[in-house]
Amino acid sequence: MTEKTREAALAYHATSPAGKIAIQPTKPCNTQGDLALAYTPGVAEPVRAIAASPEDAYRYTAKGNLVAVVSDGTAVLGLGNVGPLASKPVLEGKAVLFKRFADIDVFDLEIKASSAEQFIEVVAALEPTFGGINLEDIAAPACFAIEKALSERLSIPVFHDDQHGTAVIVCAGLLNALELQGKSLKTARIVCLGAGAAGLTSLHLLMSLGAAVENMILVDSRGVVHSERTDLNRYKQPFAHTTPLRTLAEAMNGADVFIGVAAADLVDAQMIRAMAPRPVVFALANPVPEILPEVAHAARGDLVMATGRSDYPNQVNNVLGFPFIFRGALDVRARQINQAMQLGAVHALSALAKQPIPREVLRAYGLDHLEFGPDYFIPKPLDGRLREWVPAAVAAAAVDTGVAQAPYPAHYPPRPAPSA
Numbered sequence: 001m002t003e004k005t006r007e008a009a010l011a012y013h014a015t016s017p018a019g020k021i022a023i024q025p026t027k028p029c030n031t032q033g034d035l036a037l038a039y040t041p042g043v044a045e046p047v048r049a050i051a052a053s054p055e056d057a058y059r060y061t062a063k064g065n066l067v068a069v070v071s072d073g074t075a076v077l078g079l080g081n082v083g084p085l086a087s088k089p090v091l092e093g094k095a096v097l098f099k100r101f102a103d104i105d106v107f108d109l110e111i112k113a114s115s116a117e118q119f120i121e122v123v124a125a126l127e128p129t130f131g132g133i134n135l136e137d138i139a140a141p142a143c144f145a146i147e148k149a150l151s152e153r154l155s156i157p158v159f160h161d162d163q164h165g166t167a168v169i170v171c172a173g174l175l176n177a178l179e180l181q182g183k184s185l186k187t188a189r190i191v192c193l194g195a196g197a198a199g200l201t202s203l204h205l206l207m208s209l210g211a212a213v214e215n216m217i218l219v220d221s222r223g224v225v226h227s228e229r230t231d232l233n234r235y236k237q238p239f240a241h242t243t244p245l246r247t248l249a250e251a252m253n254g255a256d257v258f259i260g261v262a263a264a265d266l267v268d269a270q271m272i273r274a275m276a277p278r279p280v281v282f283a284l285a286n287p288v289p290e291i292l293p294e295v296a297h298a299a300r301g302d303l304v305m306a307t308g309r310s311d312y313p314n315q316v317n318n319v320l321g322f323p324f325i326f327r328g329a330l331d332v333r334a335r336q337i338n339q340a341m342q343l344g345a346v347h348a349l350s351a352l353a354k355q356p357i358p359r360e361v362l363r364a365y366g367l368d369h370l371e372f373g374p375d376y377f378i379p380k381p382l383d384g385r386l387r388e389w390v391p392a393a394v395a396a397a398a399v400d401t402g403v404a405q406a407p408y409p410a411h412y413p414p415r416p417a418p419s420a
């Protein structure tokens with residue numbers, strides 16, 4: 001990051017009031033009468049109603065539109081284990097995006113936990129407050145057990161953004177990028193650098209769309225994941241093939257797709273040149289990708305590329321997912337965010353990228369023209385149509401799979417055909 005951007009970012013956060021979010025009342029509280037309704041004695045009425053019928057919490061409180069964004073700070077962006085306090089700007093940022101893109105309110109909760117078990121207990125105890133739980137920036141492999149335990153215990157949706165949010169966007173982006181390159185997901189050789197939350201879950205969701213595990217090479221901080229390694233956790237084992245490949249550079253040789261969800265600057269121009277003709281390069285580590293687009297494009301002219309950042313074309317980032325996926329889930333009171341709902345979001349995102357772009361979106365990005373192609377194969381986060389397309393697909397899938405506790409909303413677009 002340049003010195004200028006660094007200063008601008010710090011000034012943005014420090015401008016009074018410090019941070020990025022605040023709480024606002026939604027009911028008048030100006031008169032003695034208002035006070036008597038908002039607080040004692042009036043407040044006792046919704047208390048009695050909820051005590052008698054817990055469902056009434058959705059009617060009389062903010063629960064149904066309130067999401068907890070929760071982290072223990074163990075894997076913050078690609079910056080590592082910086083701890084819960086230092087994760088707060090990221091979590092406040094997620095809160096801003098939930099509100100700005102989907103009008104969902106968020107409490108950001110940075111939890112100082114000494115174990116996964118303690119973290120699980122704390123989050124489970126928060127269930128009454130929230131309509132959903134968005135886990136954020138929790139290191140693998142603990143994140144898998146944490147998500148599983150909380151999903152089983154809670155009756156509100158629990159969603160680990162860095163797993164499923166990122167996986168949804170990777171899949172939507174990759175379907176379109178491969179189409180542009182004239183390749184098929186079923187036969188593409190895919191190298192994934194990063195065997196944490198985002199990498200493993202993206203590979204699984206790609207498999208649900210037809211990608212073959214035999215064509216996937218997983219690379220972690222110790223090199224290629226292969227059958228002779230004795231240090232693999234059970235989440236990496238399905239990807240441990242018998243192969244002579246050992247290093248990232250060897251794995252990149254002839255690969256059709258590179259997915260980087262690891263850390264800055266791990267890929268060089270030589271590795272990009274060694275990939276198959278018309279490759280797809282997703283360098284998604286934040287804030288600094290595995291290879292910068294200018295370096296990758298200089299290495300060869302036939303690639304298509306995405307990063308996780310807002311300042312390059314094709315931002316493959318979970319910002320395209322979590323606000324809209326939760327919007328759809330909350331609006332049908334889904335008990336969980338299942339794979340059918342995630343795939344609904346994948347197909348909505350990849351289809352939206354092929355639609356003509358409204359002028360407001362071009363204006364927001366200071367562009368005259370943009371159409372489906374190498375510089376635009378995934379919708380822009382500031383595209384207002386996301387708020388219609390993605391929640392509709394998610395809500396429809398929730399209804400179809402029986403996890404919705406409320407009908408498909410009347411104010412939504414007419415129901416899309418159920419995804420195959």
Ligand SMILES: O=C([O-])CC(=O)C(=O)O
Nearest residue numbers: 076077078162286317318
């Ligand atoms: O915050 C972002 O830009 C995307 C994300 O979840 C991460 O990198 O952990």
Ligand SMILES: [Mg+2]
Nearest residue numbers: 077136137162
């Ligand atoms: Mg994250």
